Amino acid sequence: MPLSLIITLFISSCSKKGIEEPAPKPSAFPPSTTTFSATDATIAFNSFNNIYYSPTDKLYYSTTEKKGIAAIWTQAIYWDIVMNAYERTKDQAYYKMITDMYDGGAKRYDNYNWDNSVEWFIYDDMMWWVMSLARAYEITKNQVYLDKAKSGFTKVWNGSYDPVKGGMFWDFKHSGKNACINFPTVIAAMRLYNITKDESYLTKAKSIYTWSRENLFDISKGRVADHKVGDNNPGFEDYTYNQGTLIGAAILLYRNTNIQSYLDDAKLAANYTKNTMSDPSGILPAEGDWNEQGVLKAIFAQYLADLAKAYPAGDYAKWAVFNANTAWENRDFGRGTMHRNYKVPCPTGIVQSYESSSAVAFMQLFAPTN
Template sequence: MKTQTLFRGTCMAVLLLAFLATGCKKPEMIKSSENTLKSTTSNGVTINSVQPVKSEALLAMQCYNNAFYHQYGTYGPSFKAYYYSDVNQTGRMDFWRQAEAIETLIDAYNINNDVDLKNKMVYLYNGMRDAYGLLWTSNIYNDDVIWGALMCIRAFQITNDGGMKDMAKNNFDMVWNRAWDTNLGGGLWWTTANNTKNACVNAPAAICAMYLYQATGDAAYKTKAKQIVDWMVTKLYVPGTGEVKGAMNAAGVITEGPRTYTQGTFIGACSMLHNSYPSDNYKAMGAKAMDYTKISMCNAQGLLPDEYDTDDCQGFKAIFARWACKFVKDHSYQSTYAAWLNYNAAEAWNYRNSNGLMWGQWWHRTPDNYVNSFETTCGIAMMNGVWLF
């Protein structure tokens, strides 16, 4: 399309200016003394870090859209779109990764208030409706449905579109009705097979429930969020360290260890519950989970881990960035965590490729032919997330 060609040229021109501004050396974030922060890693290494440049955070999102965004037709008076799974445009991202890519776009809009990003968010939401309908009962993965519902309620916060709120509410309610039971003392099952209860469905469901409470005023959602997190605290959270285990099978045996996205969503859920239940220690548990991620999951310099067990894992850091940065902002933890998060954002952008894309290995350069659209959400979410605080 002509508009896509024009945008590609604009994006590449701006990206070239960003490279030229740094000369021939490895590109660094622009530094300003008043934004320089320090934190100390577990082995005593001090991180000197700065908040990344806001214009580059927007540019990172624009370059992502340039590589993967596809607008494919009308949807009533509006349009519809989806993200490709790779730069070769071999097909659309699958359901949950699409929802998470849209959440990354929401992150960028909330920081930059860019009209083009808002329009694309609406068109991508329309694309989800077009592809999957309004109620996702045929999806056996309860976490998939919750990720989609969470995307919808966050989009509603921007547009006040009742259809988005209804999609979030109806799909959350469907998962709650089919997945919550008293086996293992509570918790949501991961799939309709009812074999495991996983952090990856429970923690984001608690976040979604709190947003639904805010949107509807129905206190039952707040109660459900608390039930979910309290169950996680008794079954998956390790109070001495802040580790959040990934899953428990039907026999009550832990089957998965921590991941950045389960740490992040547990942090996000604790953060949102704190104001409603300030005496229940949620903020302290969120901080403990932050500490575990920083001390036990990062390398000696504080860099978040590479997660490559499966291609699903490759986008996990985007989810961690989203909720960790919000936690820092909402509870004024800048002096404790800002330098660490800024360092990760800066390293991701330092190793971008010539198209402005960042893979999940934030310690060496992204190949110019890199194709994975889910993985490349990670750096964008982190770069925009640090602008929350």
């Protein structure tokens, strides 16, 4: 669900003044090697599951109280974390969680019936799942996952794409075009292209990225806008998930085309997140004061890892490790859970799964190998 459901849309202007990449600030975070271990990453993931995962529902609870299931779109993000844990460890128990979570989602969300406008009431909710379904197919080769991803992508494309002005609408009423649907559409299209080699997916990905870069990205800063409504100026609001999905979209296009500008865009977005959105030491913002925004940095982690692999000369992995280390050192030692604000001890009372998720994601993606 986009942040536009939570906040009131506002429009702010932003001029685009060129494409020169600003020089990154000197790293303030320690350039040391990883301090948390692969074992720590496994403990963090298992602790997250012990506190938040429902074996009955095969989905995650919204809080430590275990009284309700987390929001529909965030379950797809949690599914990615499960896949990250499996890819890191090859633990068959985590592989089973991949298949279990698919079953849990199918039971709860009408077997991924994309025509059910009660369960699926916003386009980006669908696209988060499409992205994860395609990835689950890459891991398991379960044809059902691919079929659901393809049908979901088609449903969103047919309802969301603007054939006149370009870009994707985030809601059924076509009230605006948000980053949370446009860049994920590129990621989903590129994953499906890599699986199927169907050129139409690549064409769609390039088209949406071009529109999004022109309308939702300040290339002088590396800043991603949250939304654009009609012909108004883009609404610039700083959220890590928007920065992250631009990075993910750009890296997938770069890997498939070797066009340098895609990699440059990803670096710009990452540098803005590190140099402007983070605190002077490099700690990412504590998004998510008791709402779904707590999951945003888990999305950012997913695609920062892609950039770190594509451009190892950058210090992105060190930055990620510094954030994960800080959160891990401030964990609730009783429950093993971490918090959205990495700089403070995790509260011992009621905590949301959203708030605890992102540091777990960072640890799975940036843990050292055993």
